[in-house]
Amino acid sequence: MADRDEVAAGSDRAAVAERAARAGARVAYDRFRTGIPVEAKGEDDVVTEADRAAQRTVIDAIRETYPDDAVVGEEEAERKTVPEEGPAWVIDPIDGTHNYVRDIRIWATAVAAVVDGEPVTAANVCPALGDVYTADTDGAYRNGDPITVSDVSDPRRAAVAPTIWWEFDARDEYARACEAIVTRFADMRRFGAAQVVLPTVAAGGLEATITNIRPNPWDTVAGVFMVRQAGGRVTDLDGNRWRHDSTGLVASNGALHDEALAAAREIEDLD
Structure with a gap:
């Protein structure tokens, strides 16, 4: 079993997660509102060439630094389950494809690093909204500023x-x-x-x-x-x-x- 401290140490995985999410989001955003063809994956699901291209870009960015890590991804032939042992990455090139193909801005490119099945860092880039959400072992952030849940109790x-x-x-x-x-x-x-x-x-x-x-x-x-x-x-x-x-x-x-x-x-x- 991988040593969590060794695998998650430092800011390298956080930096790679954000870099990969930003790279995939750029690919998706370049094709946003361009009349891209839509394919049916199932009765209630759709996919576009942008999903596939963004996923390939995310994976390439991850493997520049972590060539041997498992990747769990929605599209194409990537594995679909999170391994219980060792490091892995869980990615979604365009979460909200139904919004994406309707020219609605609410979608994200998501990247998380996990170790022994537990996330250790994450980045969700929403380019059409202008927001980048990240999280590491110290906290969570929006556009670099710390965020916290609301204190509403009513x-x-x-x-x-x-x-x-x-x-x-x-x-x-x-x-x-x-x-x-x-x-x-x-x-x-x-x-x-x-x-x-x-x-x-x-x-x-x-x-x-x-x-x-x-x-x-x-x-x-x-x-x-x-x-x-x-x-x-x-x-x-x-x-x-x-x-x-x-x-x-x-x-x-x-x-x-x-x-x-x-x-x-x-x-x-x-x-």
């Missing part, structure tokens, strides 16, 4: 987002998620890009985000690390510490976590 002042899209035949679950949020909290937002939503929780723009499904690691690992490093809490549907293979995801400012967890559990009527 649900009547809180904004919460449902995230990680439900399949078309599970829209009843989406409806229950929305009902659970609007009956508990002041407001609801849906961004359509989890790797933008999670940093927004980290920065205090949202008090929580919830889903009952098992999300892909490339949609979540980087942003989850940011929430935690900003002082928030992230669990599964049982209230246990969230992992890359957990079912459900509840990320909050901590003060409202019990309420957010109850909302997420209501989607499947677990209480």
